[in-house]
Amino acid sequence: MARTTGSHSDITGPKVREAALRLFAQNGFAAVSMRAIASEVGVQAGALYNYTPDKQTLLFNLLCTHMEQLLAAFTDDTSLAPVDRLRRFVDFHIRFHADRPDEVFISYMELRNLSPENFSAVEALRRQYEDRLQAILQSGADAGEFDIADTKIATLAVIAMLTGVNTWFRVGGRLSLDQVIAQYWDMVRKSVMSG
Amino acid sequence: MARTTGSHSDITGPKVREAALRLFAQNGFAAVSMRAIASEVGVQAGALYNYTPDKQTLLFNLLCTHMEQLLAAFTDDTSLAPVDRLRRFVDFHIRFHADRPDEVFISYMELRNLSPENFSAVEALRRQYEDRLQAILQSGADAGEFDIADTKIATLAVIAMLTGVNTWFRVGGRLSLDQVIAQYWDMVRKSVMSG
Structure with missing residues (x-):
């Protein structure tokens, strides 16, 4: 997985939003973990926190x-x-x-x-x-x-x-x-x- | 908790449905466990399975x-x-x-x-x-x-x-x-x- 795509939040931001939107719509907010969103984007879970403090946000x-x-x-x-x-x-x-x-x-x-x-x-x-x-x-x-x-x-x-x-x-x-x-x-x- | 209320599924059935309805509406299906439903009814988790094979049913x-x-x-x-x-x-x-x-x-x-x-x-x-x-x-x-x-x-x-x-x-x-x-x-x- 391309960890480097997580290095700039201005690139990752839209990808995170798209992935979260798709997964929330498919499976529901409660059933989707930050780890699942990171995996969909192709970054480590930790890299997501450069973009958003939590799933609620x-x-x-x-x-x-x-x-x-x-x-x-x-x-x-x-x-x-x-x-x-x-x-x-x-x-x-x-x-x-x-x-x-x-x-x-x-x-x-x-x-x-x-x-x-x-x-x-x-x-x-x-x-x-x-x-x-x-x-x-x-x-x-x-x-x-x-x-x-x-x-x-x-x-x-x-x-x-x-x-x-x-x-x-x-x-x-x-x-x-x-x-x-x-x-x-x-x-x-x-x-x-x-x- | 009154374990005895779980001994007759004809009594527990309506209580299980009411509890599941309330919890699903409050928290969403994905966020509610069979254990949480059992606790709301006041029975052991195992007793729920006398009434329903699973949460989906x-x-x-x-x-x-x-x-x-x-x-x-x-x-x-x-x-x-x-x-x-x-x-x-x-x-x-x-x-x-x-x-x-x-x-x-x-x-x-x-x-x-x-x-x-x-x-x-x-x-x-x-x-x-x-x-x-x-x-x-x-x-x-x-x-x-x-x-x-x-x-x-x-x-x-x-x-x-x-x-x-x-x-x-x-x-x-x-x-x-x-x-x-x-x-x-x-x-x-x-x-x-x-x-």
Whole structure:
């Protein structure tokens, strides 16, 4: 095994994250040892500690990075009509998540394995993302275009529906991602529209 | 510890299932040993094997029992109009799942820890449940009351939305379960209705 690849943490870092992500998604956080991650990267277990103080920090970094990339990737355009802002959100959310099955999977599965303080930090990032959808729904409700009893509940309902695509969608399956997005958009649009 | 409680598997069985459910939900399947389950029940580790051959079988039984109870609890009434059958399904699904947070949690979290053959068995039960909703949606589509591009996709979308309630709903929170159900029903109804 190439011990020398462990000598520069700027090279090893991305490899460690990739290996940890793959192994956590396959086997679960609790079942994966630092030794197993080191072996997957091709370094001695001790070399991992140049990059991360412990497995908890590694998990936290993976979940934070995922949420930060999500927040960086979606920019709302408030000059558009609420229905068009919502359409952009639905399209973005499904595509972004379909592209990152392992990240999405561990973001749901391993939340319970975060320390309380790390959990709070990831939850705060999630809330930021939810707030962006809620702002869109609220703008449509304020304009009388949407009919929504409670925009917070509607936000959680729409996000759960859209993220659910990841549990069954497979490239090359019966429907293309574009077809899936078209049907989800139709359902989401109707679910919030006024009478 | 009361070793005598382990002497009759008909008494210990429910206690073992309850303890395993609680511990799997709290710590995850991979992190829970048979010894820990025995300790929670108050029997020697060896006594557990009178009840279950291994941890895998215990998990499988928990997940199967949950799905079998779900299937037994919901009876569709095909004499009703499609919209009323759908309303009954939405009300039932949210209430049944809200009552069983641990069962629902491990049913999602621990699917990956089932052996391939046990996974297939649980998946088949899930599909039976999904088929019942799909039959309702199809009847509404056939009658021209619902406008749904693909009833299978709509089934998965509605179930994901409804089950999502479990990730955030807490008794005593801002909204009652009845209020939550009312809003989800409004969204589901609109999402499938003809324009």
